[in-house]
Amino acid sequence: MSKLYQYFRRYTSFFGPCRFGALLAAVFLSACSATKTVPEGDALFWNYKIEVKSDQKLIDKSEIETGMDGTVFPKPNAKFLGIPMKLWIHNLVGPTDKKKGLKHWLSYTVGQPPVLLSELDTTRIQGVMRAKLENRGYFENHVSSTTEVKNKKGETTFTATLPPPYKIRKVIYPEGDSLPVLKDIRELQRFSFIKEGENYNLDAMIAERDRLNERLKNEGYYYFSSDMLIFRVDSTVGNRQVDVYLQAKRDAPKDGLRQYRIDDIYVFTNYLLTDTIPPVDTLKIADVHYIPNENYIRGKHIMRSVFLEKGQLYSNRNHTLTISRLMGMGSFSYANIRYVPDTLDPYKLDANIYLTQAMKKSLRVEMQAVTKSNNFAGPGLTTSFRNRNTFKGSELLAVNLVTRYETQIGGQSAGLNSYEVGLNAELTFPRFVAPFKVKTIRSDFVPKTRIAVGYTFLDRVQYFQMNNYNASYSYNWRPKRTLTWEVTPVNIQFVQLANVTDTFNTILGNNTFLRRSFEQQFIFGSIYQLIYTNQMRHWKSTNIFNRTTLDLSGNTINAVKSLMGSDSPTEENPRTFATKPSFVNKPFSQYT
Template sequence: MKQLLAKISLILLTLSLFVSCNAVKRVEPDEALLTENSIFLNGEEIQENRIYNQLYQEPNSRFLGVPLQLNFYNLARPNIDSILSEKLLQNDRKREKLEAVLSRKQLDKYINSRVEFNQWIKRTGEAPVIVNEEDARKSVNRLQSWYWNNGWFNVETDYSIIPSEKKEKRAKVEYYVNTHKAYKVDSIKTDIDSPVLDSIYESHRAESEIKTNQQYRTLDFNAERDRLTQLFRNNGVYNFEQEYLNFDADTINTNHKVNTTIIINNRQVTNGDSTYRVPFKIYEISKVNVFTDYTYANRNEPVTDSAQVGNFTIYSFGDLEYKPEAITDAVFIRPGRTYSDLARTRTYSRLNSMRVFKYPNIQYNPDPADSTNTALIANIFLTPQQKYSLGFDFDISQSNIQKFGIGFGGSLLIRNIFGGAENLEIAGRGSIGSSTDAAASRDEDRFFDISEIGADVNLIFPRIFFPFETEEFIPGYMSPFTTLSLGLSTQNNIGLDKQNLSSTLNYKWNPSRKVSNRLDLINLQYVRNLNTNNYFNVYRNSYSELNDIVQSPNVVTDPSFLNTSGQLTIPTGAENFIEAVNNNENTTSGLTENQRQNVINIRERKRRLTENNLIFASNFTYLWNTKENLYDEEFSRLRFKIETAGNILSAASSLAGADKNENGNYEIMGVAFSQYVKPEIDYIKHWDLGHDNIFALRAFGGIAIPYGNANSIPFTRSFFAGGPNDNRAWQAYDLGPGGSGGRSEFNEANMKLAFNFEYRYNLFGALNSAFFVDVGNIWNVLDIVEDEASTFTSISDLDEIAIGSGFGLRYDFSFFVLRFDIGFKTYNPALPAGDRWFQNYNFNHAVYNVGINYPF
């Protein structure tokens, strides 16, 4: 290991020495490469990124101190056209040789390819940043502006270009900022001409973004301008615009205080050649007209159908295909209410979320019947999307249980199926694959020995579908939806073969832009295992462990359990041996206590993984996400979910006086239903460090506690560790539980802790890289598992938290990111206590992960 690190260090050192000599290769003799920016605030050097971001020039990016992108750019030839012309076209001898092999057209293509490749090197690399006096002066002005906008009105700035004394054609720039005393906001007065605006302002004065005795910030004044504009327009002032609002900040002889006056003039009106001002008024919506099937083609056609709902009028150019209430429930511009920008925004959002119409067009016109000129008619033009939509998908995959897989599927979306803007989605999916050698396939002569087929049906209502009214606590502007789902699937694979039936009734609503909620009132899942006799063909580690016990010198067992090679037969011999040990039968003897406990553990795991599952659960998920768009690199995301299962079935069974099985559990149709509570929390935070540098972390904690009718958690509700989106130094299902060392093929448990840290940075162009540290593990707790190495019994078991570290490359294709990560086992809790750190920390024992998009 030490030799490997020494070799890597030597290579990097040699590389840095080699490439550093070429950094100024494309820098002219009278120019200087910018090597460093320094900012001195009141004589002290500072390192704040937000201040350095004000500078117009920054040095070329570096990786481990080496300007890789600059050196890559330097590989390009500056005058490639003239060089190729001189070498190939103007040189008769070379041209004749090439034309003897290539046609003139081929020669032109060859030259163009050389030119394009040279241009690609330039685009991918980074041109040298040359110190520029003009840019330095602009940077000084920007620094001065930044400090002025943050309250230092007497700020002084300057700069100095300092050539390098050790290396030629290099220089650094130092910027000097002297702030002097900052100004604070003192008094806030108003000069508002319109009584209506003055009344609204006074009612909301306490919400002002400008606070007295705080340092002046231009951003606070901009925020106050935005707040007041929204405030007025959301309170009926339809024609208010930002340009009517101004601030007068008096700083003359005020002892570094800012006396502010908010000035709002009356509205300017032009009538013919004359211009005059009139007070602002509050507008009210008198009518709302909705056109449900408007298109540009029928804009001049007569309306043929209509409906009246209160003061709403619903129009159609053909037969009205929508229940009027389904439309009016999605419109928050209501007759009789004052005009509001917020109502219009909520209407846009709700109509879009229904997926029935294209982006709506909302227009306001003065009501000609109103003599006060304060009434508006709202016209909403809706263009329906196609009633039927088809979708198809196809993918090729590879995983740790299949070496090759093909997936395919199709979907049909039927919009407005019952006339109330309901959507029906019908989807089918299927896949075939070839298994790995992890288990013996029953069809060894078939290449495709894995298959799955399934179908899902979703019926989506744009409302809360519930016996009583929910508008009071889940109003329509929260975009509520109810979804009824039914899913069926069957698997035919190298494993146990499964049939899966699932059904859900869930509600979704968004209280705000950042918050979304989901309640699965009913989440039903039935899993039936069809081929339990194949268990020991799949879980070969368990089978090998049993054979090791059987073949121990001290163990004597029934010869009928064994084949001619002395190994347990599958499934009869293995199962009979397990039951003989469990029941202390005289056919088997000589086991040590550890061997006997291992057999009992294998028996319990087999029972859990082969039993049929009936899960009747409810869960609630709260999601808080500050990410504003796809390109937002600094955000927080918190997800909390709690699920309970089996309580209703347990209560019903108890009240009905149902009988219990031999294990003391109630059964429904011959299946002991699961009962548990499962809370989990997931937090993600990204920091944008500037210059395409991101630091990201994730923290996850979850526990599933069985009780009542169950003493374990179904496999589908358990936790696992490892894989490309978890601890990348272990493959999926390989890590844990605890310090057991991942003895099974699919290791799972009912408690999990995970922490991930990742520093992401740009190498060049669309190629990015990252260093990461992944921490976590899974354990069994408060369930039937008794294996000490797998269970969490006290805080001291936290020393079994595994640590993986590594690095990766990511290529950004704009619409998705292709990710390649290499993880090394840094701290392996499966090893003896003194040998857990940096054992097998090398490429031979590394785990290589390929994924799509970022892990978190």
């Protein structure tokens, strides 16, 4: 150990404070040999390689290697920069028979026991690899493995030798019109994942069954399942080719091969899991039975989020869209749709929409302690009130009262006090509120209209007082998961400085940049924002997040005043928002 320590000391002598860290590293490295706890006669499963050989050019070689890699289990101990850090931690702490406690946590959670070569079942892995290759059309493949052990560390090489793959000669979908489902399946063939001329691929067939299941579920086949379809493969056609036949199973339930239409629709707006007796009161809105009444929420607002219609074919897309939109309204904690066969027509379904009301009102008080980089510190109190159904249309009213006290605890202005009181309110409508009719958007996300107003009073004792007024009117909607629009046609902000002391005026006089930041101006503009992101697609290796914002202020007002013949603005006589009342007779900001 002394030699190892001298080595670290030699190369860290320039960094005096780092000597202790070098000593710790020396102790750690000397105590944690990777093979320290490997039993005699065994070896550490250190690494493995996968080799793919073929006389043909493989266009899917990377996918083949990835598939074979996934069959290797267990994996070697995780490494960082080639060093099995978790294994070293396990060796340093040592094993323990206890199932809990600090030592167990350090050894088996922070650390990792050694993965031994004896745990690697190469025979089983080779069999799984061969099956994986056959699923990709490489029949009659050969997989072998070799293991080399050196210094109690083993490395295994898996080698796959591949013949030319079997290719698809023909794809035949169900023939005949004895059932409507057969015709509907044939019409979906042009978008099939299985193409003539491509390699045989079992995963593609499974994906194709799932695709057909999804599409048919949107065309009325409520009881349909992908398990009702089967692929039959004829490999006797020769020349390493196959014909693929898609068929409906002979024992497939008849209900799964029939289309169903929506009949009666019932909306239960006060459903509880303990309900056993159906309510008697029913209100009919259009073709929907609204139960029990509109005392909690008006039916017309719920109908905007219901995409089921009487007489339409059952659609799983409309089913999930309805649930997503109802939950997105915010006034319900539970939403579900159950379908029951109609008592008169066996090919029709009654849809029962069950909604459980969320807590309508809530009050929350939050205490905070804040420290800032300018040496200000102090307590804060935030009181928040929420009403999730303000006008019986799932409108969310949020009112926040914020109070703070801060004092400067260091620097030249130690002891300087600051008081802040703020009151803001925001009303959110789960729909577009506009002077013209807006068509309902078919999206999983509820469009929203927000109206916000706020006022903040700041008293920086010995310096100034500030009044901050703000108001906005905005729209938010997401036509798809990756795209979000935020349009704020009205954005008003007004900052007014008052009771400025001579001391603060002196500071402003000596700092031009600070003086400009405290100038009183009236902001009246619009904000347009577009957000694109694919971060929810976790399977992508690269994710994108882009926010594009266009912020406009004063352009419309300035254009109107120019058209009305107002004098051109000057630095001494800038244009103001209005002459009367006096509180808006202030210069307005203009920028893009």
